[in-house]
Amino acid sequence: MTAPRRAPEPGRPRTHANRVLLNAIALVVFACSVFPVYWMVNLSFTPGNEIISRRPSLVPDDPTLLNYVTAWTRPAAPGQTDFPNALRTSLTIVVIVVLVALLFAFLASIALARFRFRGRHAFIVAILVVQMIPGEAMMFTVYNLVDDMHLMNTILGLSLVHTASVIPFTIWALRGFVAGVPAELEEAAQIDGCSKPQAFWRVTFPLLAPGLVSTGIFAFMQSWNEFTMALLLMKDKNLTLPTWLNSFQSATEATNYGAVMAASTLICIPVVIFFLIVQGRMTGGLVSGAVKG
Template sequence: MTPAPASTATATATVTAPANISSRPSRRLRIRPRKLFNDLLGIVVALVWIFPVYWMFLSALTPNARLRQMPPSFLPTHATLVNFTRAMTDPGFLPALRMSLTITLVTVCIVLVVAFLGALAISRFRFRGRKAFIVSILVIQMLPAEGLFIAQYKMLSTVGGYVPAFGLNSVLGVTVLYSAAIIPFTIWMLRGFVAGVPVELEEAAMVDGLSRTQAFLRITFPLLAPGLVSSGVYAFLQAWNEFTIALVTLPDQASQTLPLWLRGFLNASVNRGVDWAQVMAASTIIAIPVIIFFMLVQGRMTSGLVSGAVKG
């Protein structure tokens, strides 16, 4: 067969090349509207999610009389710090803050230690009743919290008669209930992180002469730091914002936590109307420690969540 002349091949390439080039922009044009739609949808969802938080901050900076006017203003045109000053100078603020911080920090420490040991046991060891223990963790999560209030109240009131430190209106008593409510899910969360770390790493360290405890502390434990941070954030949020258990087990006004203190603004304003600006200022004050804590650990928490999703 006689090969095609060079001029013919060049013409063919010249004709074919524009066809291929013209097809590429059309493919990009088909993808671009979908990407634009996804970006716009993400922005809309983010705005809808963040608007209540923005409205809380805006209302906290707005005088109560201005807050009731119509139409509402969505910009801080009359910003003031009077609402924050009134909330922070309230006689019950500092005791409630001290109570919430103490209960939350003790709860987080207990939850992390117990849940970590539980997750380590069900992920690294095979023992009799292991599956039943895992199933019991899931069953406990199905129990409604409201169905336990009477039993929890009776338990603390009875124990408080013998050991007042674990009775009603006590830090330790409420901490035990908080920990019992948070530990099951935290064990399930940490189980994925522990299972994601290969046991061969510990075995290799033990071959090099380390004991099981040394291999775990030097090799495995540093790899589990993101998971512990994520679990700590979860425990912190649950303990800091908990309301129903505190309402039942902390009937004394001197022992109330910040969520109960916030509820006091509504009760005190029944006869003269609710001062929503002050309520929003108090809510903002309660949210600030959570925001600060999240900003400090958000890097570790993000890597921990991604790691647990991939390895678990």
């Protein structure tokens, strides 16, 4: 005797038409997101006479690497740096900013999430207030401070400015990650024989890895793409990549758009490499650090 067939559960069924529509919308959004990047790469291989022609082409008729050679070897403007030196300057500043910001933000987030002390809420509000102030509103103040410290046109001076600008958000974000890890996990590890530092580093810290990676990505992108303060504080041989790219525009010469697109593509490569490195560690941190039941 066969069992009676169960009636379908109530609810709106996901029909084939709905799936096709959602997939089509997803493809349109994906195409709109990817096309600007593709167009940048396409123009980087396109000769200058094809770029300024009235007939745009999705694929260059006569691909060339001359734009990349120009972007790599020639300074964007007379008396200024070339791409390798600008890349070295940007990478040095980014490494300093990420390491220092994560160190101070990590310690501050632990204090705010794990301890109760007088002025704690006022400190959190102050972080939010500082974060809401636009950097452009403090341009002249920052300029005077850096000038008084004799750090104008130096990597250390711009690194301090970038670190100060990203620390408020990194503290706020890491505080949420630390607060989301139950303190009972450390207590259970201490019952199993770990000391308090061992319980923190073996149990809590691995669970905070996704937060550290996320805030590290934010600090990296903020420092890598920052333009205003770099333009204000750096010049000549110490330009960062965004200010170096801006130097391709000249009032006396025609802009070499092929070299600009090639330089833009080169600037994106370190970012892609960075994300390829950290995405695995961010996923791995979500499942590490658990204690045995």
